[in-house]
Amino acid sequence: MGACQKDFESAVNQVKLLKKDPGNEVKLKLYALYKQATEGPCNTPKPGLFDLINKAKWDAWNALGNLPKETARQNYVDLVSGLRSSSDSSSQVKSEADKKRAGYDTLVITSEDCITKIMLNRPAKKNALTTQMYREIMLALEAASKDDSTITVFTGNGDYYSSGNDLTNFTDIPPGGIEEKAKNSAILLRDFVDCFIDFPKPLVAVVNGPAVGIAVTILGLFDLVYASDRATFHTPFSHLGQTPEGCSSYTFPKIMGPAKAVEMLIFGKKLTAGEAYAQGLVTEVFPDSTFQKEVWTRLKAYSKLSQNAMHISKQIIRNHEKEKLHAINAEESRILQERWLSDECMNAVMDFFSRKAKL
Numbered sequence: 001m002g003a004c005q006k007d008f009e010s011a012v013n014q015v016k017l018l019k020k021d022p023g024n025e026v027k028l029k030l031y032a033l034y035k036q037a038t039e040g041p042c043n044t045p046k047p048g049l050f051d052l053i054n055k056a057k058w059d060a061w062n063a064l065g066n067l068p069k070e071t072a073r074q075n076y077v078d079l080v081s082g083l084r085s086s087s088d089s090s091s092q093v094k095s096e097a098d099k100k101r102a103g104y105d106t107l108v109i110t111s112e113d114c115i116t117k118i119m120l121n122r123p124a125k126k127n128a129l130t131t132q133m134y135r136e137i138m139l140a141l142e143a144a145s146k147d148d149s150t151i152t153v154f155t156g157n158g159d160y161y162s163s164g165n166d167l168t169n170f171t172d173i174p175p176g177g178i179e180e181k182a183k184n185s186a187i188l189l190r191d192f193v194d195c196f197i198d199f200p201k202p203l204v205a206v207v208n209g210p211a212v213g214i215a216v217t218i219l220g221l222f223d224l225v226y227a228s229d230r231a232t233f234h235t236p237f238s239h240l241g242q243t244p245e246g247c248s249s250y251t252f253p254k255i256m257g258p259a260k261a262v263e264m265l266i267f268g269k270k271l272t273a274g275e276a277y278a279q280g281l282v283t284e285v286f287p288d289s290t291f292q293k294e295v296w297t298r299l300k301a302y303s304k305l306s307q308n309a310m311h312i313s314k315q316i317i318r319n320h321e322k323e324k325l326h327a328i329n330a331e332e333s334r335i336l337q338e339r340w341l342s343d344e345c346m347n348a349v350m351d352f353f354s355r356k357a358k359l
């Protein structure tokens with residue numbers, strides 16, 4: 001049955017109340033159908049070549065040819081009804097997404113203002129990364145890559161950003177022994193880092209406090225790193241009998257030059273936020289007292305930029321070296337698998353838990 005005049009008028013009013021801008025393409029369709037429904041086939045002279053807006057409107061209306069007024073009215077009502085239901089369901093999805101995401105024990109995940117925030121949430125353990133946490137982070141990244149946010153942010157709850165790998169990961173040995181443990185850990189590490197290499201949206205680290213080990217190396221795969229002036233950056237691999245991961249054997253020399261990368265990755269030099277900024281690892285440093293306010297104001301503004309343009313730009317930048325990064329990740333993980341079996345590494349872990357050693 002065709003739409004009556006009353007349905008059509010009601011649809012015209014509903015368009016004015018839409019919560020979300022339906023975009024230019026839909027607006028042109030609405031304009032054309034409205035004109036066709038009220039005046040019939042296009043009856044005005046074609047606007048000049050440089051009168052772009054009026055020409056686009058004229059083209060849209062003219063394209064409807066001899067479509068009967070009644071059909072145009074019905075099509076207009078159908079189009080508005082589709083817009084209303086998609087805007088209703090998207091606002092429902094948004095209000096769900098605004099809430100804390102369920103199903104994560106070690107992370108707090110929230111979405112607001114087109115930003116998905118993944119917060120490491122073991123403040124009593126300085127946000128040390130357990131195997132469960134690596135897995136939850138991978139799931140969270142997978143979900144964030146598909147949600148309607150434009151930007152994904154990592155941060156830490158409490159005084160630390162993260163103290164890196166939880167050293168208890170090396171203490172619960174499975175029935176297959178330490179070799180099996182090392183093998184499984186290398187697979188987990190490789191999968192974890194692969195998720196960062198492949199992550200399609202702009203990824204931002206809000207480094208609220210000290211960062212250690214893998215929490216530092218992985219920053220080389222982020223797009224922006226904002227740091228509080230309380231943050232420090234420490235990769236004490238040689239102290240732990242370990243070697244670099246997170247593609248840092250490639251990204252750090254590229255970011256800061258080989259000499260400075262060696263100081264960090266081989267000699268374990270701890271950098272202040274200011275030093276990390278000077279070496280290009282950090283994008284910008286903020287006073288701790290205004291850190292959250294300044295960073296989130298900045299990120300909210302960025303999140304309003306064109307989602308498609310940002311994502312495509314990231315792909316262009318990342319695609320140049322994606323294959324290389326995957327190969328480096330595989331190699332670093334393979335080498336670490338061997339290192340974890342070394343006496344040096346095992347002794348360092350035991351020292352930490354017997355409190356002889358602290359970084």
Ligand SMILES: CCCCCC/C=C/C(=O)SCCNC(=O)CCNC(=O)[C@H](O)C(C)(C)COP(=O)(O)OP(=O)(O)OC[C@H]1O[C@@H](n2cnc3c(N)ncnc32)[C@H](O)[C@@H]1OP(=O)(O)O
Binds near residue numbers: 125169189213240242
């Ligand atoms: C699947 C495997 C992938 C592996 C990837 C390879 C990754 C490598 C790395 O990340 S190497 C870096 C590893 N991290 C460390 O070696 C840090 C060890 N921690 C410390 O040195 C210190 O805790 C500190 C300097 C971070 C903070 O010192 P302090 O302020 O004095 O606090 P506490 O030491 O009292 O810490 C509070 C509480 O947290 C526990 N904790 C902190 N960090 C870790 C950690 N990395 N692993 C396990 N537990 C950690 C600490 O034991 C305390 O617990 P307690 O209150 O005693 O129960």
